[in-house]
Amino acid sequence: MAKIERHSSRTESPREIVQRAEQALASGNLDQARRLLEQLESSSPDLTELILLDAKLREAEKHEKEQANIRTTEEMLARYIQQRKKQLAQLALETLIEIAPNHPRRADYEAWVSHLDEEVALQNLLDEQLAAGLAALQVEDIYEAQRHLEALRDLDPNAPATEELAAEMIRAERGQAESADIEHIKQKVEELVASGQMDAAEQEVERLGRRNVPKITLDFLHRRLEDARAQLRVGEKMAALDIEFEKYLEAQGWAAARDVAHRYGQRFKNSPRAAEMFNEVNRREAEQRRQQSLEQGLATVEQFIAQGKRGEAELALKLLRGLDLDEEQLAALEERVRKM
Numbered sequence: 001m002a003k004i005e006r007h008s009s010r011t012e013s014p015r016e017i018v019q020r021a022e023q024a025l026a027s028g029n030l031d032q033a034r035r036l037l038e039q040l041e042s043s044s045p046d047l048t049e050l051i052l053l054d055a056k057l058r059e060a061e062k063h064e065k066e067q068a069n070i071r072t073t074e075e076m077l078a079r080y081i082q083q084r085k086k087q088l089a090q091l092a093l094e095t096l097i098e099i100a101p102n103h104p105r106r107a108d109y110e111a112w113v114s115h116l117d118e119e120v121a122l123q124n125l126l127d128e129q130l131a132a133g134l135a136a137l138q139v140e141d142i143y144e145a146q147r148h149l150e151a152l153r154d155l156d157p158n159a160p161a162t163e164e165l166a167a168e169m170i171r172a173e174r175g176q177a178e179s180a181d182i183e184h185i186k187q188k189v190e191e192l193v194a195s196g197q198m199d200a201a202e203q204e205v206e207r208l209g210r211r212n213v214p215k216i217t218l219d220f221l222h223r224r225l226e227d228a229r230a231q232l233r234v235g236e237k238m239a240a241l242d243i244e245f246e247k248y249l250e251a252q253g254w255a256a257a258r259d260v261a262h263r264y265g266q267r268f269k270n271s272p273r274a275a276e277m278f279n280e281v282n283r284r285e286a287e288q289r290r291q292q293s294l295e296q297g298l299a300t301v302e303q304f305i306a307q308g309k310r311g312e313a314e315l316a317l318k319l320l321r322g323l324d325l326d327e328e329q330l331a332a333l334e335e336r337v338r339k340m
Contacts, residue, residue: 014040022053023321025060070100077109084123086116126152130161137172145169146216158227166220173214182213189221193228201225238268245277254285294320301333310340 012020017036024032034057073096080089093113096103103109133148149169152162185208192201205221241264248257258281265274297320304313314337320330 014043019318019321022056025056066099070096070103073099074103074105077113081109081112081116084116084119086113089113089116122155125155126159126161129155130165133165134168137168140172142169142173145172149216157223166216170214170217170220173216182208182211182217186217186221189224193224196232198225198229198232201228234268238264238271238273241267242273249280249284252284252288254281257281298333301337305333305336305340308340310337313337313340 017040020036024036040053073092077089077092077096080092090113093109096109097106100106129148129152133145133152136142136144136148145165146169149162149165152159152165156162185204189201189204189208192198192204202225205218205225208221209218241260245257245260245264248254248260258278261274261277261281264271264277268274297316301313301316301320304310304316317330317333317337320333
């Protein structure tokens with residue numbers, strides 16, 4: 001690449017190289033901008049634009065480094081929150097606030113870190129109840145195990161500890177005679193749930209209820225069905241919002257698409273999809289504006305050429321160079337202007 005740049009610079013004036021360097025900066029290609037600046041420093045060290053160009057490049061490099069630091073710190077913070085490491089999460093949060101005090105998710109991170117102590121305390125209680133329940137099952141004390149299971153459900157009915165103790169109790173209460181049959185029906189229920197056949201799964205659970213099956217088993221399966229139906233409803237709502245979002249994107253209805261993304265974020269706060277939607281809208285809208293600017297610029301150049309205004313046409317061409325105009329089309333326009 002550096003060799004190509006040096007070869008190209010032989011046929012370009014220093015001012016043209018400065019323009020290409022500024023275009024590279026504008027497009028985020030800092031490596032190319034640095035190469036062009038080094039060529040200018042070597043070939044035209046007295047060029048007045050060098051100081052400003054060097055300052056712009058340093059500022060861009062500084063910004064790029066700052067963004068990389070923010071991403072790294074944010075990833076560490078998210079990981080420590082997920083691992084419930086309060087001190088490390090607090091340190092990462094302080095670092096993030098220091099380097100990005102106006103971070104858009106600062107309030108969320110602060111809230112999550114502040115609640116970590118509560119989550120750790122809750123997890124300790126869940127672990128204690130689970131250990132006591134499993135110990136009761138070891139001595140076949142179903143009543144004591146049931147008491148600890150109810151305590152777990154009061155703390156968090158959907159916690160893995162609650163599900164684990166419930167599953168262990170199901171196995172403990174299951175009779176040997178019907179063990180294989182019950183397992184077969186449960187497996188079928190899971191398969192039906194996995195394939196989205198909730199009504200058929202419900203019928204299997206009812207069939208299981210007509211047998212000599214512990215109530216805790218039926219309660220567990222009913223909760224499993226309820227959770228699966230809830231997940232289906234969530235998935236359907238997500239899919240509906242996705243369809244609505246795509247419809248507005250296709251129609252270039254940017255405000256309506258952002259409204260869908262906002263509703264998505266309000267409804268599903270833990271999903272990253274809302275942020276992805278906003279990014280997609282911004283990208284599409286920016287592309288539309290760039291295309292409009294390009295078309296308007298082309299029309300302006302054509303108008304000046306038709307009117308014989310060479311100076312205006314040259315100026316309009318310079319503006320077009322920053323809009324990623326097709327090289328062949330740009331070359332053809334430049335040739336037409338030169339012949340004016």
